[in-house]
Amino acid sequence: xxxxxxxxxxxxxxxxxxxxxxxxxxxxxxxxxxxxxxxxxxxxxxxxxxxxxxxxxxxxxxxxxxxxxxxxxxxxxxxxxxxxxxxxxxxxxxxxxxxxxxxxxxxxxxxxxxxxxxxxxxxxxxxxxxxxxxxxxxxxxxxxxxxxxxxxxxxxxxxxxxxxxxxxxxxxxxxxxxxxxxxxxxxxxxxxxxxxxxxxxxxxxxxxxxxxxxxxxxxxxxxxxxxxxxxxxxxxxxxxxxxxxxxxxxxxxxxxxxxxxxxxxxxxxxxxxxxxxxxxxxxxx
Amino acid sequence: xxxxxxxxxxxxxxxxxxxxxxxxxxxxxxxxxxxxxxxxxxxxxxxxxxxxxxxxxxxxxxxxxxxxxxxxxxxxxxxxxxxxxxxxxxxxxxxxxxxxxxxxxxxxxxxxxxxxxxxxxxxxxxxxxxxxxxxxxxxxxxxxxxxxxxxxxxxxxxxxxxxxxxxxxxxxxxxxxxxxxxxxxxxxxxxxxxxxxxxxxxxxxxxxxxxxxxxxxxxxxxxxxxxxxxxxxxxxxxxxxxxxxxxxxxxxxxxxxxx
Numbered sequence: 001x002x003x004x005x006x007x008x009x010x011x012x013x014x015x016x017x018x019x020x021x022x023x024x025x026x027x028x029x030x031x032x033x034x035x036x037x038x039x040x041x042x043x044x045x046x047x048x049x050x051x052x053x054x055x056x057x058x059x060x061x062x063x064x065x066x067x068x069x070x071x072x073x074x075x076x077x078x079x080x081x082x083x084x085x086x087x088x089x090x091x092x093x094x095x096x097x098x099x100x101x102x103x104x105x106x107x108x109x110x111x112x113x114x115x116x117x118x119x120x121x122x123x124x125x126x127x128x129x130x131x132x133x134x135x136x137x138x139x140x141x142x143x144x145x146x147x148x149x150x151x152x153x154x155x156x157x158x159x160x161x162x163x164x165x166x167x168x169x170x171x172x173x174x175x176x177x178x179x180x181x182x183x184x185x186x187x188x189x190x191x192x193x194x195x196x197x198x199x200x201x202x203x204x205x206x207x208x209x210x211x212x213x214x215x216x217x218x219x220x221x222x223x224x225x226x227x228x229x230x231x232x233x234x235x236x237x238x239x240x241x242x243x244x245x246x247x248x249x250x251x252x253x254x255x256x257x258x259x260x261x262x263x264x265x266x267x268x269x270x271x272x273x274x275x276x277x278x279x280x281x282x283x284x285x
Numbered sequence: 286x287x288x289x290x291x292x293x294x295x296x297x298x299x300x301x302x303x304x305x306x307x308x309x310x311x312x313x314x315x316x317x318x319x320x321x322x323x324x325x326x327x328x329x330x331x332x333x334x335x336x337x338x339x340x341x342x343x344x345x346x347x348x349x350x351x352x353x354x355x356x357x358x359x360x361x362x363x364x365x366x367x368x369x370x371x372x373x374x375x376x377x378x379x380x381x382x383x384x385x386x387x388x389x390x391x392x393x394x395x396x397x398x399x400x401x402x403x404x405x406x407x408x409x410x411x412x413x414x415x416x417x418x419x420x421x422x423x424x425x426x427x428x429x430x431x432x433x434x435x436x437x438x439x440x441x442x443x444x445x446x447x448x449x450x451x452x453x454x455x456x457x458x459x460x461x462x463x464x465x466x467x468x469x470x471x472x473x474x475x476x477x478x479x480x481x482x483x484x485x486x487x488x489x490x491x492x493x494x495x496x497x498x499x500x501x502x503x504x505x506x507x508x509x510x511x512x513x514x515x516x517x518x519x520x521x522x523x524x525x526x527x528x529x530x531x532x533x534x535x536x537x538x539x540x541x542x543x544x
Contacts, residue, residue: 017370017375017376019370020366020367020369020370020371020374021367021370021371023363023366023367024363024366024426025367025382027363027422027423028385028386028389028423028426030419031401031419031420031422032385032389032400032401032423033385035400035401035403035404035405036400038400038403038404038407039396039400039403039404086299088292088295088296088299089295089296089300089303091288091296092288092293092296092297093296095287104300107300107303107304108300108303110307111303111306111307113526113530114522114523114526115484115486115500115519115522115526116484116486117484117486117500117503117507117519118306118307118310118519118522118523119306119307120507121306121310121503121507121511121515122305122306122307122309122310122519123306124507124511125309125310125313125516126305126306126309126323131323132323135323162302162303165302165303166303219391220393223392223393223395224393225393225394225395225398225487226486226487226504229504229508230504230507230508240393240395243399244395244491247399247491256399256403257399257403260395260396260399260400263393263396264392264396267392267393267396271391
């Protein structure tokens, strides 16, 4: 009986779905979907109708190749650093006693919520020529002249890794604590060494969540705008920074749109992989 | 399994690296020097008085607050309605509609920024408050929906059914049964949305025109020349974020205890 009345309620009220969803749908269609279609349209338009001229122009511009390489290099470096340091941090937190876990997690969540601008800005203070790192190195006599960390690959990578770390650590930690401890105890009772237990029993069970986290970091890094703009000082332009140049400095909307469309497809492709990994993480439990 | 020294050291260094920016900026803001040296040679509140005495920063703060207040309230209303509709009603193409609402969170903000810049330029919304509110609302709605989807899915549908069975209208059910219990979730969603709008910089820098917000002003100063006043702004932003999130967490916790 309960199920019957349940379905009836559902059916009777289903007209209401429109009422609940329509306002947001209208806003998102006007304020998001149509603008996305507009840049798509721009990217494939040229003087004589639709063509791929804009993409051709981009690909044949040496500067664009350089920027694409920059983007790839910074994304890979950031992702590798975050992947290694993030796994170790998440693993360590999962071994802490309860209070320690809470404190450590709070310290990971806190920066996650603080403005990207604030977190990026701090690195100018830390890594600048008169910053703490250089002052420490000089007072220890390790270097005579200050090392330039800013306005190059290194600075941008450090800043981006700092911002992306929580994106990997938080979901990965959730996956690590779900691993059944009895698996490791069983392996130990069968005489497996610590190293074998970790690499053959523990790690494989966390691999899918790990890869999903790595994908997420890659997705966010590839379209990052703020940190390369500030810590790169225009010397390490990534794809997103070139979009800005084609809007504000050299107004070429069709080229800005074409880069945005390339970035859109790359992101969607990576996101599709991420979704598959994320869905499979649930299956193995 | 207890981690060895190497693992522990790397983990602690990583954690230190993660919070370093936050712990550096705060003492810097109380520095008496105008150079960016650390540790500060002496303490003063000069950068805070420079912030509150600057008409540029004060008006940017007011703009940010008004924009965040309107956008987060609108986003909370539209986002939680849509979340309720998606959780409780049968809808065709539900997956597509939900992905569409979440897309602005997943796509790089620069794509949204350039798309809105070009589209708004064509229809005359560039540099208008309406354009800014639309953009901010669209960007923060996914955060509202993430919080409210969890809330509606864990809320027992039978409570609503009982209320209907006893003759309550949908409106009464909402007002007397559903909303009082979801109050804390709504508050948390609103705080997340507000913080998100207040911090938004990429899309705002593209479409704000002559409107100036705190992050936009901060971004342009960081690109051009850096004044220590920014450390005070940054510290105020940190304090504001921590206070809002602590408030939201506290209210959420209290609600869990009473249930």
